[in-house]
Amino acid sequence: MPTPHTADDIPGMEAESCCATGPLSGLRVVEFLGLGPAPFGCMLLADLGAEVITLRRPGSSVPALVRNRETLEVDLTDEDECTKVRGLIAAADVLVEGFRPRVMERLGLGPDDVRTRESGLIYARMTGWGQTGPLAHTAGHDLNYIAVTGALHLATRSGSAPLAPANLLGDFGGGAMYLVTSVLAALHERSRTGEGAVLDVSILDGTTYLTSMQHEYRARGTWSDVAGTNRLDTGAPYYDVYPCADGHFVAVGALEQPFFVVLLEVLELDPELAEGREDPSNWPALREAIGAALRTRTRDEWARCAEGTDACLTPVLDLSEAPAHPQVAHREVLAAGGDGHWTPRLPSGFVERPASVEKLLRNWRRASGDDPEAVTAAPAQRNRWASARTRQENHVEP
Numbered sequence: 081m082p083t084p085h086t087a088d089d090i091p092g093m094e095a096e097s098c099c100a101t102g103p104l105s106g107l108r109v110v111e112f113l114g115l116g117p118a119p120f121g122c123m124l125l126a127d128l129g130a131e132v133i134t135l136r137r138p139g140s141s142v143p144a145l146v147r148n149r150e151t152l153e154v155d156l157t158d159e160d161e162c163t164k165v166r167g168l169i170a171a172a173d174v175l176v177e178g179f180r181p182r183v184m185e186r187l188g189l190g191p192d193d194v195r196t197r198e199s200g201l202i203y204a205r206m207t208g209w210g211q212t213g214p215l216a217h218t219a220g221h222d223l224n225y226i227a228v229t230g231a232l233h234l235a236t237r238s239g240s241a242p243l244a245p246a247n248l249l250g251d252f253g254g255g256a257m258y259l260v261t262s263v264l265a266a267l268h269e270r271s272r273t274g275e276g277a278v279l280d281v282s283i284l285d286g287t288t289y290l291t292s293m294q295h296e297y298r299a300r301g302t303w304s305d306v307a308g309t310n311r312l313d314t315g316a317p318y319y320d321v322y323p324c325a326d327g328h329f330v331a332v333g334a335l336e337q338p339f340f341v342v343l344l345e346v347l348e349l350d351p352e353l354a355e356g357r358e359d360p361s362n363w364p365a366l367r368e369a370i371g372a373a374l375r376t377r378t379r380d381e382w383a384r385c386a387e388g389t390d391a392c393l394t395p396v397l398d399l400s401e402a403p404a405h406p407q408v409a410h411r412e413v414l415a416a417g418g419d420g421h422w423t424p425r426l427p428s429g430f431v432e433r434p435a436s437v438e439k440l441l442r443n444w445r446r447a448s449g450d451d452p453e454a455v456t457a458a459p460a461q462r463n464r465w466a467s468a469r470t471r472q473e474n475h476v477e478p
C-alpha cells in the first residue's frame with residue numbers, strides 16, 4: 081500500500097486530476113471519511129466530476145467506495161492540522177461528514193465555526209438516526225434504521241423473519257442517494273440565494289421516504305400490514321422467487337394480466353389459470369402450479385425459454401454471474417479487471433462514459449491502495465483549492 085498523504089500535503093501538489101470532466105466538474109467537496117452512505121455519496125459526486133478530497137484518521141484502513149478522490153490522513157486533535165483543514169473547507173463548495181451529532185462542533189469544525197451560511201458552503205451531515213431525537217446519539221447500522229421505518233418489514237415472507245437486503249436499502253438507497261439529492265438541491269438553491277445550508281441527512285428519513293407508495297396504498301386500503309400477503313411482497317404468486325430443478329432460482333414478476341398470460345404459455349400451464357388470479361383465495365393453488373412447473377427445469381433452461389418474451393421471468397444471478405448476462409453486458413455497467421473482478425461503472429443515464437475502462441480501474445486501484453504511483457498522482461485540485469482558499473480568507477476565517 082502506498083504511503084498516505086498527510087495534511088502537510090494540502091498545498092502545492094501538481095498532477096493531473098483523476099476526474100477532471102463531468103457535469104460536476106469544478107465542484108469542490110471535502111469529505112470526512114465515514115462508513116456506508118457518505119463514502120458512496122461522495123463516490124457518486126466524484127464519478128460525476130466533482131473534486132473530492134477525503135480526510136481520514138491516521139493509521140485507519142482504506143475502506144471501499146473511495147475511488148476518484150484523493151485521501152489525506154489528518155489528525156483532527158492536532159490544532160495545526162485542523163487549521164489546514166479549515167483552509168480546505170474555506171475553499172470548498174460542499175462538506176460531507178458522517179460523525180455522530182456534535183462531534184464536529186467539539187472539533188471546532190461545526191457549521192457555525194466555518195460560517196456555513198455566509199460562505200455559501202453546503203454542510204451535509206450524514207447519520208443513521210438524524211441530528212435530533214431520542215436515538216440521535218446512539219449507535220446503529222443499516223438494519224437498525226430500516227427496521228424502525230417499516231421498510232424491513234416489507235421484505236418479509238408470510239410466516240418468516242424479515243430478510244435483510246444487505247445494506248442496499250438503508251445505506252445506499254435511503255442514505256447515499258438522499259445525501260446526493262439533498263446536496264444537489266442545496267447547490268441549486270445557493271445559485272439563487274448565494275447562501276450556504278446545513279443538511280441534516282439521515283438513513284431513517286431517506287428510507288421512510290422510499291416507503292411513500294406503500295403508505296399511500298395503505299391509506300387506500302390496498303396494502304395490508306400482514307407480511308407476505310400483498311401483491312408486491314411475495315404475497316401474490318405471480319410476483320415471487322421460485323426454486324428450479326438445479327436449486328437455483330428465477331424471479332417471476334408478471335404483475336399485469338397480459339404478462340401473466342405469456343408466463344403461463346412459457347411454463348406450459350393451463351391458460352385458464354389466468355382467470356380469477358386477482359382473488360387471493362386462488363393464490364395458494366396458483367403458487368403450487370407455478371412452483372411445480374419451475375421445478376421441472378434448471379434456472380438457465382427457464383431463462384432461455386423466457387428469453388425474448390414478456391413473461392417477466394429472469395434468472396437470479398450472483399455477483400460473479402451478473403456480468404455475463406446479455407443485458408448487463410450490453411449496458412456496459414461493469415468494467416472487467418485483470419484479476420477477474422468487476423468494477424461497477426457510472427450508469428449511462430448520468431454522463432458520457434469514462435474515457436476508458438483502464439482509467440476507471442486505475443482510479444479504483446488508486447483508491448484501494450494498490451497503485452504504486454498513487455502518491456505522485458495526486459489531483460491538481462489542491463493547487464486550485466489552495467489558491468481559492470487564499471482568495472476567500474477575507475470572507476471566511478480559518
